[in-house]
Amino acid sequence: MKPLSIRTSLTAWFVGLTVLLLLVFSAILYVCVSRSLHTELEKRLETTAKGLAALSDWDERAHAVECELSEGLAKQQEASHPEMSQEIWDWPDKWRVHQSGIAIDTPLPDGSFGEGVDLIAGPAVAFETIDTLKGARRLCTLLFYSPPSPEDLEDLEFHVLVRVAEDLAPIHAQLARLAGIVAGLALIAAVVILIFGLLISRRVVRPLKKLGEAATEIRAGRAVQLPKRGTGDEVDDLSEMLDEAFSRLEDALQRQTRFTSDAAHELRNPIAVIQNAAEIALRRERTTEEYQEFFGDVLSTAKRMGQVVEALLLLARLDAGQAASTFEKVDLVAIAHDSASAQPFANGRVSIEGKSPALVEGDENLLRVLIDNLISNALRYSGKDAPVNVAVENGEGVTLRVKDDGPGIPSDAIGRVFDRFYRIESANPNASGAGLGLALVSEVARVHSVESRIDTSQGGTCVIVKFPSAAENG
Numbered sequence: 001m002k003p004l005s006i007r008t009s010l011t012a013w014f015v016g017l018t019v020l021l022l023l024v025f026s027a028i029l030y031v032c033v034s035r036s037l038h039t040e041l042e043k044r045l046e047t048t049a050k051g052l053a054a055l056s057d058w059d060e061r062a063h064a065v066e067c068e069l070s071e072g073l074a075k076q077q078e079a080s081h082p083e084m085s086q087e088i089w090d091w092p093d094k095w096r097v098h099q100s101g102i103a104i105d106t107p108l109p110d111g112s113f114g115e116g117v118d119l120i121a122g123p124a125v126a127f128e129t130i131d132t133l134k135g136a137r138r139l140c141t142l143l144f145y146s147p148p149s150p151e152d153l154e155d156l157e158f159h160v161l162v163r164v165a166e167d168l169a170p171i172h173a174q175l176a177r178l179a180g181i182v183a184g185l186a187l188i189a190a191v192v193i194l195i196f197g198l199l200i201s202r203r204v205v206r207p208l209k210k211l212g213e214a215a216t217e218i219r220a221g222r223a224v225q226l227p228k229r230g231t232g233d234e235v236d237d238l239s240e241m242l243d244e245a246f247s248r249l250e251d252a253l254q255r256q257t258r259f260t261s262d263a264a265h266e267l268r269n270p271i272a273v274i275q276n277a278a279e280i281a282l283r284r285e286r287t288t289e290e291y292q293e294f295f296g297d298v299l300s301t302a303k304r305m306g307q308v309v310e311a312l313l314l315l316a317r318l319d320a321g322q323a324a325s326t327f328e329k330v331d332l333v334a335i336a337h338d339s340a341s342a343q344p345f346a347n348g349r350v351s352i353e354g355k356s357p358a359l360v361e362g363d364e365n366l367l368r369v370l371i372d373n374l375i376s377n378a379l380r381y382s383g384k385d386a387p388v389n390v391a392v393e394n395g396e397g398v399t400l401r402v403k404d405d406g407p408g409i410p411s412d413a414i415g416r417v418f419d420r421f422y423r424i425e426s427a428n429p430n431a432s433g434a435g436l437g438l439a440l441v442s443e444v445a446r447v448h449s450v451e452s453r454i455d456t457s458q459g460g461t462c463v464i465v466k467f468p469s470a471a472e473n474g
Contacts, residue, residue, distance in 0.1 A: 045140035053144035067098035119145035354392030378404035
């Protein structure tokens with residue numbers, strides 16, 4: 001099943017929740033009105049029953065209960081409430097004292113009715129709904145006790161049972177009208193809500209659609225400013241995040257394009273050297289010494305290519321975030337000593353200053369690559385027999401300084417020396433290198449969240465990398 005679009009989902013949720021609220025409100029309104037109408041009817045029935053009980057009195061001559069309701073008042077009640085039925089019974093003899101209206105076609109309660117009720121404090125009242133051929137009726141049954149009067153010794157006590165019933169049809173008719181009105185209003189409201197939901201969803205989705213249309217216009221090497229509404233809302237935040245993401249992608253694409261072009265250019269020369277040497281060697285028969293000379297050139301060029309390829313692979317792993325392992329405490333002084341002793345053409349030119357241990361949190365292999373490249377780069381460009389000083393200062397953090405006494409770096413080139421394949425030929429025209437040493441230093445520093453910088457204020461070149469100490473990292 002195809003998932004719903006954002007606009008359809010938003011409209012469906014808005015309309016569904018609003019209609020649900022309308023249904024709940026309508027149901028609560030219907031129940032409240034129904035309960036109010038039934039309560040009002042029961043109060044009217046109870047008031048009528050109490051009035052009839054108050055009109056009942058003991059007749060001394062007849063020695064029975066009589067109803068003092070006048071004929072005129074009885075006719076007036078019948079005219080005002082023609083659907084009402086009234087009965088008065090002498091209790092518990094079950095002798096009917098009075099009846100008006102339609103006969104109540106339901107048996108009288110049994111003799112236990114009213115037991116447990118203090119009739120002196122008030123009558124016993126019960127309600128029930130009875131079904132007749134003409135429809136449902138609400139019946140109020142009231143048991144009334146009249147105690148003897150202290151002033152009249154001949155007055156006797158008596159009980160009367162009063163029953164008053166009224167049709168529920170008027171209430172049902174009112175509830176039916178209310179249900180029809182509520183249903184009609186709910187239908188109109190649902191249509192309005194649907195239209196309103198469509199307008200809201202369209203207004204919400206429109207900026208996203210514009211963002212999508214602008215994003216489709218983005219091409220390599222072509223910047224597109226994503227639209228913003230200027231309200232500072234979530235859509236503007238999304239637009240800014242997309243702008244930043246596309247900017248990073250554009251920058252990465254440009255770096256990749258430049259890197260590929262530079263790598264191809266850097267590898268083209270040694271390949272041409274190898275090919276040229278092989279072609280010259282194959283033109284005629286050569287002596288063993290000549291072949292050895294050719295093979296020596298090929299081997300030297302192949303080693304240079306291998307170094308370039310290794311550097312390129314490491315840079316690719318650093319770019320992909322695959323070269324960093326779990327960091328641990330590493331002694332920079334120990335690594336510096338190992339690196340200096342492993343340099344093939346150092347000849348005692350590298351001096352190490354620093355008290356061991358100078359611990360930092362990092363990847364030992366990557367830090368060795370960083371120091372190896374700094375020392376070899378300094379040896380390469382400082383000139384023959386020139387000293388190279390490596391200082392590790394353990395104070396507020398650990399600072400690594402690698403300084404040479406070479407010609408230094410021009411001020412206009414300092415900002416580019418960490419770029420890949422960038423070389424300053426004027427510094428040492430005879431120095432071999434692919435221009436990847438300081439690029440590797442910069443990438444390793446980035447992996448360790450530190451910054452590498454160059455200082456030429458005291459002559460020569462000094463590369464400075466400052467690490468937080470292992471103690472500061474916890």
